[in-house]
Amino acid sequence: MRITSRSLFWLIISMQLIMNVIFTIGPAMQLAKQDAWFSLILAVGLGVGIAWLCGKLGTWYPGLSVFEYSPRIIGKWGGRFVGYAYLCNWLLISGILLHASMSFLTTTILHRTPLWVGVSVLLIACLYAVYKGIPTIARLGELVCPFIIIGTSVPLFLSLNHVKMDLLLPILADNSVLSLIQGSMPLAEFLGDCIAILVLSKFVTDHERIVKHVVLGVGLSGFVTFAAGFLILIVFGSNVALSYSYPYYGLIRYISIAGFIENIDAVVIAIWISSMFIKISLYLFLASYSAAQLFHITNWRKVIAFIALPVLVIAILPRNSVQVGVTFPQKVAAPFLLPVFSIALPLMLFLTALVKRRKKRSSA
Template identity: 35%
Template sequence: MVNPMKISSVQIFWLMISMEIGMTVLLTITPAIRAAKQDAWISMLIAAVAGILITFIATKLSLLYPNQTLIQFSQTILGKWLGKAIVVPYFVMWYSVMGIILRQSSDFIQIVLFRKTPLWAVVLLALILMIYATYQGGIEGIGRCSELLGPFIVLMITAVLVLCYHNMHWTRILPVYQDSGWFTIFKGAVSPISFLGESVMMTMLVAFMSKPKDGLSRAMWGVGLSCLLLLLSTLAAILTFGNLASRMWYPFFDMARYVSVMDFIQNIDAVVVIVWLLSVFIKLSLYMFIASYGTAQWLGMKDWRKPIWFISPIVFVLALLPANIDVASMDYPTKFWIPYILPINIVGIPVLLWTVGSIRKKWAK
């Protein structure tokens, strides 16, 4: 399958930020504070190091075969049948996480904006938008969207943090380390690591870059900036609410509700909703493209768009399967994503392929 689509290194930078920051800020702060209490910001530092390291491994692996995607170079490294078998967990990951993200975002939209709208209608509208962006634009269209929307997302998050400053009290971060210890701090880092580790999709994106060698630095800078914003957001939530943030669904969103500058700048929680929607749109479109393109390569199909039409119904059904918001937002991460996807898809398989691929490259020389 010939690939005519190309994206720039700048677009990779904004893709990483747009894809990472929205859901990570809204969904990982609560589990981190619940585990590490006021030391959750230390957990975020650990998660940042791990996230950047995962990005480094995934990109270095792809640079061994810069013109091939994960589906292709896995077969180059391990042989046709073993290479095809080892990527099956990624299809499970891509399909399932699209359904869960779609459900989480739809639940959020319904709770905040459309309480009387049926959930299936919100899910369907979001799915149609995702299909349209992927089918019409492909990775080039998604890259351009991230280049346009990414700066706006970063600006809005920064604005919320600045405007919330007068509600912060530095005593709420004390005592440092004494109430938690390293075990609970590391436990608090697991959830954000699992989200930041989604940069493993670089194994599918480097092949589309016009200058693959620039991918490593741009991807790491993109994830690094996302980590910085996540760290500052976690710190702001702790300084604003203290350990009470562990009982909130979305501390960053609730923090924005308390903003009041001279009784003029108020109700900026709508800004958080916009940031969430933009980030989720980029993330879902990116996952849809990767799943469709990867499925087409795995099945030997010439048109990468065709799988969209059978992937979409699967995603729609998966989005409606969770009984409530607890199953989608709590059970899926704790019972499936963290114990299986994180060690296998995000860490284990990339490290294995990178090690074997590097050895084969040296032998070939």
């Protein structure tokens, strides 16, 4: 299985952008109010930093995944700990993404669809893409990414005639530094899923360009999310925006130009579904391939069915969208998943590998 770094660029944008604008802008406004735009900037900076770290590790260990090079960096048992930790992370996030995606769809267009039915159908569709392998998922990302960018950006331009800049006032006056940092966590969590590079770099043919394309992908995804959040603030204001379960979806439904261009949400949602499909498929692939490497199973496709069951259980367990959209990010993702899996572990591997590389050069 082989992909190019350019395919990686498109894949990152296609899996991140829609999820970012749907699920992170509202929580940022809850925590930072009218200053949420500043929190989004902080998040983009952190996300780009994580992307650079993971990309660097990929260029230093071409043709290897984190499960193969982490034992070289921190020893056999340390490497196995890292491997099992990331496997659990990807299983958990796969289930949460399944639930969150179907919650959004049942809230917006599939009102009478039982959650477990929608989750099961979406999971089966994603498993087919996983079986085909990462090249298929990457090509799908390349194919739909331009439509995803257009489907996200066009509504922003169409909303410019409703702008009220005074809704940003007062600027950086009502919120503490802690509130601004907390407001950056939701987007940082989603941008931090570029840790997928720790596995995907194994399949990249031109590994010397990984850093460039990964950083550009995360940076562009973060910038569009910032632009969306900023426009929502100056069109609705934070108070009105928070009256919507999904502020960006509310912005799309609000758009009206001369009574002619209206109700574009149906077209946009069709594009958004493809992004959800790609992200869930990618996470299921990461979990399946990770399990195969950890348990030394040559044919990783044999693991897919065993991965699907716990993911389905995790997706069905939450009782409502509040547990997935509010409780999980605040109680689990922000205090544990982001600092441990997106920051601490990649940083530890990077710094240890850097020291070893410098020692090797000095002794040569």
